[in-house]
Amino acid sequence: MQYVPTIGLEVHAELKTKSKMFCGCKNDPHDADANAHTCPVCLAHPGTLPVPNQAAIEKVILFGKAIGATIATYSEFDRKNYFYPDIPKAYQISQYAYPFLTGGEIAGVKLTRVHLEEDTARSQHDQGSGSLVDFNRAGVPLMELVTEPVIHDAATAERFAKELQLILRTLDISDANMERGEMRVEANISISKTAELGTKVEVKNLNSFRSVVGAIEYEIARHQEVLESGGVLHQETRGWDEVKLKTFTQRSKETAKDYRYFPDPDLTKMDMSSFAPRVGEIMPALPQEKRDKYKNLGLPSDQVEIVIAHRELDRIFAEVVKLLHEQPAPLKLAMNYLTSDLLSLVGQGTVSFSTLDTAKLAELITMLCESRINSRIAKDLLPELFVEGPGIAEVAEARGLLQVEDESALKEIVATVIANNPGPAEEFKAGKAATLQFLVGQGMKLSRGAANPAKLAELITLELTK
Numbered sequence: 001m002q003y004v005p006t007i008g009l010e011v012h013a014e015l016k017t018k019s020k021m022f023c024g025c026k027n028d029p030h031d032a033d034a035n036a037h038t039c040p041v042c043l044a045h046p047g048t049l050p051v052p053n054q055a056a057i058e059k060v061i062l063f064g065k066a067i068g069a070t071i072a073t074y075s076e077f078d079r080k081n082y083f084y085p086d087i088p089k090a091y092q093i094s095q096y097a098y099p100f101l102t103g104g105e106i107a108g109v110k111l112t113r114v115h116l117e118e119d120t121a122r123s124q125h126d127q128g129s130g131s132l133v134d135f136n137r138a139g140v141p142l143m144e145l146v147t148e149p150v151i152h153d154a155a156t157a158e159r160f161a162k163e164l165q166l167i168l169r170t171l172d173i174s175d176a177n178m179e180r181g182e183m184r185v186e187a188n189i190s191i192s193k194t195a196e197l198g199t200k201v202e203v204k205n206l207n208s209f210r211s212v213v214g215a216i217e218y219e220i221a222r223h224q225e226v227l228e229s230g231g232v233l234h235q236e237t238r239g240w241d242e243v244k245l246k247t248f249t250q251r252s253k254e255t256a257k258d259y260r261y262f263p264d265p266d267l268t269k270m271d272m273s274s275f276a277p278r279v280g281e282i283m284p285a286l287p288q289e290k291r292d293k294y295k296n297l298g299l300p301s302d303q304v305e306i307v308i309a310h311r312e313l314d315r316i317f318a319e320v321v322k323l324l325h326e327q328p329a330p331l332k333l334a335m336n337y338l339t340s341d342l343l344s345l346v347g348q349g350t351v352s353f354s355t356l357d358t359a360k361l362a363e364l365i366t367m368l369c370e371s372r373i374n375s376r377i378a379k380d381l382l383p384e385l386f387v388e389g390p391g392i393a394e395v396a397e398a399r400g401l402l403q404v405e406d407e408s409a410l411k412e413i414v415a416t417v418i419a420n421n422p423g424p425a426e427e428f429k430a431g432k433a434a435t436l437q438f439l440v441g442q443g444m445k446l447s448r449g450a451a452n453p454a455k456l457a458e459l460i461t462l463e464l465t466k
């Protein structure tokens with residue numbers, strides 16, 4: 001019989017607010033100027049009192065609405081007691097019995113709860129003889145979410161974490177950059193051959209999607225090896241070494257009892273009914289809604305994923321959808337240009353999506369669909385989307401780039417091509433069909449790309465098979 005792995009995730013996300021969770025200090029944990037954003041409250045001077053940040057609470061409720069969680073009617077903050085140099089109060093303000101949210105689902109994974117707490121300061125241990133502590137991060141609002149233990153493989157865990165990141169960014173409540181510690185994943189892993197769960201190990205410090213997958217796969221294999229060789233697993237907290245690609249023992253796991261949670265007497269109890277109605281009005285379109293909508297328009301899902309995961313592309317495409325009146329064919333073309341040519345053009349660093357004129361993009365796509373320009377000319381005109389000035393039709397006309405459909409003009413081109421290339425013309429006449437492509441190419445060159453290549457081929461064939 002095979003071992004079945006069971007995984008639950010805990011994710012911390014730093015919320016984007018102007019000020020910290022319980023004081024007026026600027027929320028800027030990445031400021032290189034250490035301890036620039038501190039005050040008596042977040043440094044835990046005796047006699048100071050915390051005041052909850054309403055905007056942070058509203059962001060958690062917005063998140064709850066987005067994932068279909070139940071929003072508490074009553075809530076409170078608790079003290080989580082533990083001593084550590086980066087916790088100056090010797091307790092962290094968190095939530096225990098009454099989290100803001102319960103339930104909800106992301107990427108098919110059910111959540112247990114979501115609560116709000118304050119982040120800790122940051123210790124630096126490799127600074128000569130002593131350790132340094134930077135309190136810029138102390139008191140930053142931190143949302144913690146816990147999933148049910150319903151994940152059974154690393155791929156599902158990764159999919160969950162990626163979708164969570166996308167939702168946090170869509171709601172604009174956290175930048176959720178894992179490498180910056182704005183979103184931190186911990187995985188609880190156990191394996192068992194029976195319905196009863198095995199010994200649980202927690203792996204912390206997973207700062208990339210790759211680490212999430214690597215640590216889970218490593219732990220599943222390690223558990224199996226220990227159990228099969230007759231060993232015993234210990235409930236513990238382990239770290240992930242990104243270089244050695246191994247987990248290592250950090251400490252034995254604390255239980256809730258060790259933290260001696262109790263309601264923080266400095267903070268009032270909260271009636272949550274006043275928060276919820278206001279928050280509902282600002283809900284943006286969620287990733288899954290966009291997927292469904294774009295799928296209905298027949299857009300390819302791999303390109304849809306690129307667009308919705310990219311903040312600028314997402315904004316631009318949503319505007320283009322409106323400008324092109326949700327017509328599937330032009331939108332397919334627009335999405336194709338955005339995810340290939342335009343993405344690589346911006347990648348070269350000379351232009352930026354922030355200056356892309358969406359009206360001009362819609363105009364270019366419409367002209368393509370109406371065969372007023374061909375795709376070669378369209379590619380040449382892409383840099384025009386990023387500059388202010390006349391529209392695409394005007395630019396194309398001024399430069400003589402509008403597709404030549406006029407039969408007499410095309411016939412003139414054909415005559416010139418045949419006169420200039422008697423050899424290939426004879427070859428074609430003699431039955432070498434491949435020469436047609438060369439002759440069409442000469443005609444395109446002559447028209448500086450503006451001729452309709454299909455019509456050109458038709459007319460050359462007609463002329464040479466008379």
Ligand SMILES: [Zn+2]
Nearest residue numbers: 023025039042
């Ligand atoms: Zn402060």
